[in-house]
Amino acid sequence: MEHKVHVVDTSTSPYAKIRPVPIEAVKLEDGFWAPRQRTLRERTIPTQYNLCEETGRISNFRRASGKEAGDFQGYFFNDSDIYKWIEAAAFSLAAEPNEELRDLVERVVDDIAAAQDVDGYLDTYFTFERKKERWTNLQEMHELYCHGHMFQAAIALYRSTGGRKLLDVASRAADNIAYIFSTGKRNGTPGHPEIEMALVELYRMTGKRTYLQVAKALLDNRGRGVVGGGQNLIDHKQFRELEEIVGHSVRSLYLNCGATDIYMETGEKALWGALDRLWRSLVERRMYVTGGAGARYDGEAFGVDFELPDAMAYAETCAAIANVMWNWRMFLATGDARYVDVLELALYNGALSGISLDGKRYFYVNPLANRGDHRRQEWFPCACCPPNIARLLASLQGYAYGVSEREVWVNLYAQSGLQVKFSKAIRIEQRTEYPWQGDVTLAIEPEAEADFGLNMRMPGWCGMAELELNGQRLETSIGPNRFITLRRTWSPGDVVRLALHMPVERIESNPRVDASLGRIALRRGPLIYCIEQVDNRDFDVWDLVVPTDALLAAEWEPNLLNGVMVIRGEGLAFDSDWQDRRLYRPPVAGRRARRVKFSAIPYYAWANREPGPMTIWVGSQGTPVIEG
Numbered sequence: 001m002e003h004k005v006h007v008v009d010t011s012t013s014p015y016a017k018i019r020p021v022p023i024e025a026v027k028l029e030d031g032f033w034a035p036r037q038r039t040l041r042e043r044t045i046p047t048q049y050n051l052c053e054e055t056g057r058i059s060n061f062r063r064a065s066g067k068e069a070g071d072f073q074g075y076f077f078n079d080s081d082i083y084k085w086i087e088a089a090a091f092s093l094a095a096e097p098n099e100e101l102r103d104l105v106e107r108v109v110d111d112i113a114a115a116q117d118v119d120g121y122l123d124t125y126f127t128f129e130r131k132k133e134r135w136t137n138l139q140e141m142h143e144l145y146c147h148g149h150m151f152q153a154a155i156a157l158y159r160s161t162g163g164r165k166l167l168d169v170a171s172r173a174a175d176n177i178a179y180i181f182s183t184g185k186r187n188g189t190p191g192h193p194e195i196e197m198a199l200v201e202l203y204r205m206t207g208k209r210t211y212l213q214v215a216k217a218l219l220d221n222r223g224r225g226v227v228g229g230g231q232n233l234i235d236h237k238q239f240r241e242l243e244e245i246v247g248h249s250v251r252s253l254y255l256n257c258g259a260t261d262i263y264m265e266t267g268e269k270a271l272w273g274a275l276d277r278l279w280r281s282l283v284e285r286r287m288y289v290t291g292g293a294g295a296r297y298d299g300e301a302f303g304v305d306f307e308l309p310d311a312m313a314y315a316e317t318c319a320a321i322a323n324v325m326w327n328w329r330m331f332l333a334t335g336d337a338r339y340v341d342v343l344e345l346a347l348y349n350g351a352l353s354g355i356s357l358d359g360k361r362y363f364y365v366n367p368l369a370n371r372g373d374h375r376r377q378e379w380f381p382c383a384c385c386p387p388n389i390a391r392l393l394a395s396l397q398g399y400a401y402g403v404s405e406r407e408v409w410v411n412l413y414a415q416s417g418l419q420v421k422f423s424k425a426i427r428i429e430q431r432t433e434y435p436w437q438g439d440v441t442l443a444i445e446p447e448a449e450a451d452f453g454l455n456m457r458m459p460g461w462c463g464m465a466e467l468e469l470n471g472q473r474l475e476t477s478i479g480p481n482r483f484i485t486l487r488r489t490w491s492p493g494d495v496v497r498l499a500l501h502m503p504v505e506r507i508e509s510n511p512r513v514d515a516s517l518g519r520i521a522l523r524r525g526p527l528i529y530c531i532e533q534v535d536n537r538d539f540d541v542w543d544l545v546v547p548t549d550a551l552l553a554a555e556w557e558p559n560l561l562n563g564v565m566v567i568r569g570e571g572l573a574f575d576s577d578w579q580d581r582r583l584y585r586p587p588v589a590g591r592r593a594r595r596v597k598f599s600a601i602p603y604y605a606w607a608n609r610e611p612g613p614m615t616i617w618v619g620s621q622g623t624p625v626i627e628g
């Protein structure tokens, strides 16, 4: 392949420690992600295209170019959904060429290109009747946001197919934005960040430094009141002075992506200081156990510290995706395993719950408990989440590995093949049943003897592991949240075996999180579990208590939910239908409970069967009077 399909290309970024491995260098052959990608290719990408047509999202471009008559349809930022769909298709084409899909994408690109104005401007909402309003309301109108998604789509498509048409459109649009926003005409910044990371990537691809300067200018203009000065749009302070992660969760996390991208090019210490504070604020005080983010419906915003309601969680799918994207960039900057831990958590749980097993329905909001009325939808009038999860799943190969100076980094565990080249070509075959089992075997096949370091992530969830090289146990210090490094001369046929112990675990939250106070969640490996009513017929799952001494066992169920490891155990049901249906009463001596057998499934798989109550957090305390 002529062009390397990087998700984020830090190959020449001076302050990035890790260089990415392109999508086409990794072949996913696992039983978890590879089938999801097949579903994505066969169902998700085609159905999303049809929905984009049916809802007028593509005809908005044809209307803007005069190919069709009629009014603009839908929300003013609907162009962005097409761009995300193209990005998903481009990543998918990199892993598996498909002429029909490529032709379809090219036809959509033709419609987009024809809609561009002579000065480079392209936003179909403003093409005709609102022409004079262009760039007049950066706070609300998302023009920069839509352009950012266009740049990302164009970059992915060019890297994937070599097709220049959308890239030329994007370059003209970016030059227009650079003219408007970097010549002193406008001290602008977007109400919805996104374009910052896209401009940095466009700089990385084209070498045009102006794009990096514009991205930096947009970041520097925050906190000056140019988009209203409010906290929700992260305009209340200068970025480098931020102490806590606040505001609209997706905007905030996208902004952090852009700021991290700028850091990797500039190495500015004040910027890194802010990013480090924001990350700690998120991970230590404001993130869900699923890696989801954004507690509040109001403003789709982060709450205050420890404000993490479960049934009323907002936790937008896009916010979990943005959490993956940001932590990926933080990892590229540092090589620090903590960031991959958060990436993995958000990927397997808070983001993956956003799409159904059949690949055709989506959550916008991802509660951690529900009474059965929250179901995935085929589409949304504001359809940001569906094509966003599509582009993430389509590009997963790009996150699995990394390289640095003569070192290979194994970030994510999934059965796969990797091809990299230092002075010699090296093939690595990863054999594992992750996330269901923690055994990982890496067969190292350099074309001839080769010196390099192999870094394997010791996941944050894992408390114990063993490492073997060619059958010999290695006494390496192994602790969570870090990479284990083996530096040596590798020969063809070398085999490394990493056995990550993967017991069922109880997780408790900081007691200040009132929604989960005195409760536990179940975790096995990277997966957070939930209890769903359909698996537990004889008690209400919201009434379940798992005693601290209850035995918990993992059992493989090949025919359930496309194959899942379930957790089974004995619990107690404290039936909540109190006498007289009273909401409150004085405590009675000895609460009454029943012994019950319960079954838990991975959270990502909930709401794929008949509706019913679900909860992640269950009771864990109590000294009950046991009946029967």
Ligand SMILES: [Zn+2]
Binding pocket: 316, 317, 318, 319, 364, 383, 384, 385, 386, 388
């Ligand atoms: Zn969304």
